[in-house]
Amino acid sequence: MKRGNIYRIYPNKEQKALMEKHFGSCRFVYNKLLEIKSLMYKKFRISLSEFELNNHLLVLKETYPWLKEVNAGALQQASRNLNSAFNHFFKDGFGYPQRKLKKDNHFSFQLPQHYELNTTISQILLPKLGWIKVKMHREISKGTLRTLTVSRTPTGKYYISILTDDGEKLPEKQEFSHDTMVGIDVGINTYAALSTGEKIDNPRFLKASLQRLKFLQREVSRKVIGSKNRKKASKKLALINEKIANQRHDFQHKVSNRLISENQAIAVETLNIEGMKKNHKLAQAVSDSAWYSFVLKLTYKAQWVGKTIIKIGMFEPSSKNCNVCGYHNSELTLYVREWQCPECGTLHDRDINAAINIKKIAVGTTV
Numbered sequence: 584m585k586r587g588n589i590y591r592i593y594p595n596k597e598q599k600a601l602m603e604k605h606f607g608s609c610r611f612v613y614n615k616l617l618e619i620k621s622l623m624y625k626k627f628r629i630s631l632s633e634f635e636l637n638n639h640l641l642v643l644k645e646t647y648p649w650l651k652e653v654n655a656g657a658l659q660q661a662s663r664n665l666n667s668a669f670n671h672f673f674k675d676g677f678g679y680p681q682r683k684l685k686k687d688n689h690f691s692f693q694l695p696q697h698y699e700l701n702t703t704i705s706q707i708l709l710p711k712l713g714w715i716k717v718k719m720h721r722e723i724s725k726g727t728l729r730t731l732t733v734s735r736t737p738t739g740k741y742y743i744s745i746l747t748d749d750g751e752k753l754p755e756k757q758e759f760s761h762d763t764m765v766g767i768d769v770g771i772n773t774y775a776a777l778s779t780g781e782k783i784d785n786p787r788f789l790k791a792s793l794q795r796l797k798f799l800q801r802e803v804s805r806k807v808i809g810s811k812n813r814k815k816a817s818k819k820l821a822l823i824n825e826k827i828a829n830q831r832h833d834f835q836h837k838v839s840n841r842l843i844s845e846n847q848a849i850a851v852e853t854l855n856i857e858g859m860k861k862n863h864k865l866a867q868a869v870s871d872s873a874w875y876s877f878v879l880k881l882t883y884k885a886q887w888v889g890k891t892i893i894k895i896g897m898f899e900p901s902s903k904n905c906n907v908c909g910y911h912n913s914e915l916t917l918y919v920r921e922w923q924c925p926e927c928g929t930l931h932d933r934d935i936n937a938a939i940n941i942k943k944i945a946v947g948t949t950v
């Protein structure tokens with residue numbers, strides 16, 4: 584079983600500077616190889632293999648000698664990541680790989696091996712970078728140490744994430760039936776609605792932070808571009824974004840733990856990742872990415888204990904159909920919270936009705 588272990592690290596000034604070079608170089612290599620691979624694919628319908636990409640990487644290193652200042656394994660990993668982004672595109676229906684941009688906060692690089700964690704002195708040895716202090720707030724999970732990711736947040740905090748693999752197989756999937764499964768709908772006003780009729784709301788502290796985020800976003804846009812005040816406001820904005828991310832993760836861990844322990848199977852709607860990337864309203868984008876990371880948590884936690892997550896395509900009409908008689912309410916708009924079915928007379932809460940339908944669709948495909 585593979586597990587991720589995240590720790591904060593405290594690099595010194597020189598190490599920080601060298602890390603910036605790693606972030607920049609890995610982004611550069613990824614984007615350059617993406618360019619090459621896209622060109623070959625679009626012009627000649629040739630899909631470069633991982634091996635060929637690595638050859639192009641060697642050429643890049645000759646052309647741009649400064650790439651040799653950073654760890655070779657990190658650059659190779661960037662090439663590997665591009666290759667798997669293409670695999671996701673070809674096999675899993677993910678979007679076409681995109682350039683990694685500085686403005687999207689892509690400040691990370693990965694090391695497949697050759698690092699050393701010393702838990703006794705709470706330090707990690709990274710090639711080229713040397714020993715760095717680690718805050719070991721939690722013991723690392725047992726197993727072989729695999730890929731390590733170094734990243735920096737927009738507020739200037741550094742983290743490592745170490746993947747461990749204990750070599751054990753995942754537990755077998757447990758049986759489930761109609762009675763032991765639940766359907767969940769992403770709420771528009773609430774966080775999530777369950778087919779049991781329960782609604783899970785965003786915690787108050789998170790709502791407060793989201794209000795503050797809206798305010799700070801306005802503040803930033805009001806200040807003159809390039810001014811000191813704008814920089815100050817941007818810094819505050821980055822801090823609140825980070826706080827929200829942390830609060831959200833905590834909340835999602837709590838909710839996902841509970842749902843996994845209470846149910847044998849959970850049915851959720853999957854989001855259209857392509858649609859997520861298109862520039863729609865910010866609020867929608869935030870709620871989509873929150874949902875995405877929630878489903879991710881549900882998925883890996885379910886694997887750990889042998890429970891099942893059933894993903895339903897977004898194309899299934901979950902909110903517009905009456906879950907009792909199947910009547911299709913084509914006039915239901917986004918803002919209607921409750922509606923009564925003209926066929927059978929049932930009074931529906933929009934989100935709960937959707938959750939029940941999600942469960943029904945899941946039952947139809949599995950039980």
Ligand SMILES: [Zn+2]
Pocket residue numbers: 905906907908909910924925926927928929
């Ligand atoms: Zn009905």
